Amino acid sequence: MTATPTAAAAQAAEDRMDDGTLDIARQRHTDAKRAERKLGLMLVGPAVVIMLAVAAYPILYAFWLSLNKADLRQPDANKFIWFDNYVTVLSSPIWWTAFGVTMLITIVGATLELIFGMLLAIVMHRTIVGRGLVRTSALVPYAIVTVVAAFSWRFAWTQGLGWLAPENSAPLTEFWPSIGIIILAEVWKTVPFMALLLMAGLALVPEDLLKAASMDGATAWKRFWLVTVPLIKPAILVALLFRTLDAFRVFDNIFVLTSGSNQTSSVSMVAYSNLIRGLNLGIGSAMSVLIFITTGIIAFAFIKFFGAAAPGSDAEGRR
Amino acid sequence: MQPETTNRKLMWWGVNAIVLLYAFIPVLWIVSLSLKDDATLNDGNYFPTSPSDDSYTAIFNNSDFLRALANSIGICIIATLIAIAFGTMAAYAIARLDFPGKRTIVAMALLVSMFPQIALVTPLFKIETAVGLFDTWPGLIIPYIAFALPLAIYTLSAFFREIPWDLEKAAKMDGATPYQAFRRVITPLAMPGIFTTAILVFISCWNDFLFALSLTSTSNARTVPAAMSYFTGATTFEKPTGPIAAAAVVITIPIVIFVLVFQRRIVAGLTSGAVKG
Numbered sequence: 001m002t003a004t005p006t007a008a009a010a011q012a013a014e015d016r017m018d019d020g021t022l023d024i025a026r027q028r029h030t031d032a033k034r035a036e037r038k039l040g041l042m043l044v045g046p047a048v049v050i051m052l053a054v055a056a057y058p059i060l061y062a063f064w065l066s067l068n069k070a071d072l073r074q075p076d077a078n079k080f081i082w083f084d085n086y087v088t089v090l091s092s093p094i095w096w097t098a099f100g101v102t103m104l105i106t107i108v109g110a111t112l113e114l115i116f117g118m119l120l121a122i123v124m125h126r127t128i129v130g131r132g133l134v135r136t137s138a139l140v141p142y143a144i145v146t147v148v149a150a151f152s153w154r155f156a157w158t159q160g161l162g163w164l165a166p167e168n169s170a171p172l173t174e175f176w177p178s179i180g181i182i183i184l185a186e187v188w189k190t191v192p193f194m195a196l197l198l199m200a201g202l203a204l205v206p207e208d209l210l211k212a213a214s215m216d217g218a219t220a221w222k223r224f225w226l227v228t229v230p231l232i233k234p235a236i237l238v239a240l241l242f243r244t245l246d247a248f249r250v251f252d253n254i255f256v257l258t259s260g261s262n263q264t265s266s267v268s269m270v271a272y273s274n275l276i277r278g279l280n281l282g283i284g285s286a287m288s289v290l291i292f293i294t295t296g297i298i299a300f301a302f303i304k305f306f307g308a309a310a311p312g313s314d315a316e317g318r319r
Numbered sequence: 320m321q322p323e324t325t326n327r328k329l330m331w332w333g334v335n336a337i338v339l340l341y342a343f344i345p346v347l348w349i350v351s352l353s354l355k356d357d358a359t360l361n362d363g364n365y366f367p368t369s370p371s372d373d374s375y376t377a378i379f380n381n382s383d384f385l386r387a388l389a390n391s392i393g394i395c396i397i398a399t400l401i402a403i404a405f406g407t408m409a410a411y412a413i414a415r416l417d418f419p420g421k422r423t424i425v426a427m428a429l430l431v432s433m434f435p436q437i438a439l440v441t442p443l444f445k446i447e448t449a450v451g452l453f454d455t456w457p458g459l460i461i462p463y464i465a466f467a468l469p470l471a472i473y474t475l476s477a478f479f480r481e482i483p484w485d486l487e488k489a490a491k492m493d494g495a496t497p498y499q500a501f502r503r504v505i506t507p508l509a510m511p512g513i514f515t516t517a518i519l520v521f522i523s524c525w526n527d528f529l530f531a532l533s534l535t536s537t538s539n540a541r542t543v544p545a546a547m548s549y550f551t552g553a554t555t556f557e558k559p560t561g562p563i564a565a566a567a568v569v570i571t572i573p574i575v576i577f578v579l580v581f582q583r584r585i586v587a588g589l590t591s592g593a594v595k596g
Contacts, residue, residue: 033417039497040418047409047468048424054465055431058442065441123338127331134335136578137342139518143574144346145526147544148567152349155560163348163365188345193519197474200515204481234477242432242470249435252528272437281441288435295433 065285072279085286094270095287102266104179106247109186113243114236116187117194124195125202135199142192150256153185172257178264185253190246194239201235202228241302245295267291346571353564360560374565384566386538387546392573394456394542395524398463402520405464406471407513411501413472414479415487425472432469440533447534454535459542462530467520474519478512479505518581525574543570 069081089095124135141149156162159170171177205228213223229236251268258264260273267287275284348365355362356371378384413421443462444453452458482505490500506513531545538546547566 036416036497037418040412040416040421043408043412043416044418044421044424047405047472048427050405050461050465051427051431051468054443054462055439057446058439059430061442062439120338123334127335129328129331130335134338137339139578140342140346140575143522143578144571145528145544145567145574147528147547148349148571149345151563151567152345152352155352155564156345156348161361161363161560163363165363188341192342196515196519200478200512201481203511234480238473238477242473245433251437268435268437271435275437275441284437285441288437291435292433295435299429299433 062285062288065281066289068282070281070285072281081282085282086290088283089286089290094265095267097263098265098267098270101179101264102248102250102268105183105186105250105266106244109183109190109247109250110240110244112183112187113190113194113247114240116191117239118198120191120195121198121202124199138192138195140192141189142196144189146189146252147256149189150185150253153181153188153253154257157181173262175262175264178258178262182250182253182257182264185257186247186250189253190243194243197235197239198232201232205231237302241299244298244302248295248298249291267294349564349567353561353568355561357561374561375569377562378565378569383538383541384543384546387541387543388569388573390456390538390540391525391542391544391570394459394463394540395521397456398460398467398524399517399521401460402464402467402471403513403517406468406475406516406520407506407509409468410472410475410479411505411509414476415484415505416497428469428472431465432473436466436529440529443530444533454537454539456540458534459530459540462534463524463527467523470523471516471520474516475509475512478509478516482508514581518578521577522574525570 066085067080067082069077069079069084071077120138124131124138127134154172156164157171159165165171171181209227209231210223213227218226249268250266251272254260254264254266254269255272260266260269265273268291271284271287271291274280274287278284351365351367352360353374354370354372355367356369356373359368362368409424412418413425439462447453447458452461486504486508487500490504491497495503525542526544527542528544528548531542532548535541535545543566547563547570
């Protein structure tokens with residue numbers, strides 16, 4: 001981290017002069033650095049203040065609640081109980097079933113979303129006819145409110161009402177068909193999110209580079225893996241990271257599609273049941289903290305895996 | 320060369336058709352449900368056989384629903400504008416400037432985006448009641464901004480990393496201050512990214528269900544997804560499939576208009592000369 005270009009240029013120029021002016025050059029260098037710091041802090045200020053106000057206190061409060069026996073139905077019994085809530089949750093089969101269901105939906109869902117998202121991004125980016133039409137209509141599933149889309153799928157699979165419903169069975173009352181429909185609803189809804197972010201990355205791949213690779217005899221498949229993918233890695237990271245974290249908190253779709261019946265509850269559904277329906281804030285908050293820790297592990301794994309491309313890491317942007 | 324071009328065009332129309340089917344089949348289904356009358360509602364056909372506007376008449380005579388529509392539009396537009404302004408500033412600083420506490424801020428944004436929102440509902444309710452923000456527009460706008468900011472910061476800083484920064488150096492060489500370099504040189508280049516992010520942020524606000532449900536109590540600030548759920552709960556014994564479908568279609572229209580308007584700007588931004596130099 002030497003200096004800003006201005007200061008470096010100034011220094012190089014002043015080096016040729018006598019000793020007195022060199023000090024002035026150093027002074028300017030420090031001033032420039034100080035100005036940069038000040039600007040940086042000013043620019044992040046508003047965002048930081050809002051995030052702290054809305055998230056910091058509630059996060060701490062949720063953690064505090066998770067260490068207490070806090071059952072709104074028995075307010076007199078409230079007391080500090082250390083990690084007893086965590087012991088209760090972690091020894092509960094309901095929690096582990098929900099955890100398994102959530103992991104299954106997250107892994108299968110995010111994998112399908114990345115594959116179809118990339119295909120859709122390439123179509124939107126490359127199509128030579130009706131480009132605006134394709135791009136606009138591909139945004140429709142993403143633009144639709146999750147609850148609305150979930151109702152559409154639920155009605156479609158409801159026996160006697162829906163066009164997809166089989167004659168003599170109700171898929172939303174059985175475990176595997178339900179999981180399949182939940183994943184279908186999630187993937188249908190979020191492929192455009194992936195595709196939009198990936199397409200924005202594709203737009204930044206220099207056309208000349210692809211042409212050059214083509215001249216050198218690289219097939220489309222090779223151009224994709226050896227030129228495009230390395231260049232759009234930051235876009236892939238952002239898209240996949242956000243989708244995975246979001247998928248792990250899956251709530252709306254399951255809520256509308258099955259209400260968690262037949263053991264199709266996700267971890268968020270179980271936490272919701274304890275917080276809102278059961279009014280057991282201690283257990284519910286402990287579950288929330290566990291969900292939070294799990295998503296933290298997922299995010300950490302992503303950033304480690306992608307290394308320097310992680311947002312906030314230095315060097316990358318300062319070429 | 321002519322036949323080859325024609326074949327490629329046909330091939331792409333085929334691919335486009337698949338995308339259109341994927342995007343519209345579930346949407347047309349809910350539209351068609353909203354147009355079915357009581358007699359044919361349960362016939363299981365994809366298209367309505369005797370279309371009627373009964374469901375729409377029902378929801379447009381519901382003043383709570385109309386008020387909720389206005390709330391949704393106002394709250395989401397204000398939250399998006401503020402989140403994008405703050406997010407752009409922060410993302411630029413994180414991607415380009417050297418200042419203390421940068422890593423802490425990135426980590427904090429990540430924490431905010433990761434935390435299960437269900438756990439924030441109880442404490443946010445208590446705070447907003449205490450300071451008088453409960454059941455008001457700012458009471459929803461502020462949390463929406465907070466939860467949109469991590470998405471805005473991450474997406475935009477990924478864009479900022481790909482921008483040709485030599486232009487900024489050139490501007491500074493020519494005597495521009497860092498702020499001028501940001502405002503005059505980099506911001507126009509970043510516009511495609513900013514518009515893409517604006518769409519994502521608006522949709523995430525429009526989509527919210529949990530906060531809208533738990534931080535409002537009357538039609539004063541209740542947005543459509545929450546209003547729809549009350550609307551659903553109103554008839555306990557008979558599921559109001561038709562009205563749910565009609566309400567679903569109505570709240571889909573503003574979003575489609577919004578996407579149509581901004582889509583042009585995104586395409587223009589992405590294909591303009593800025594990126595290719």
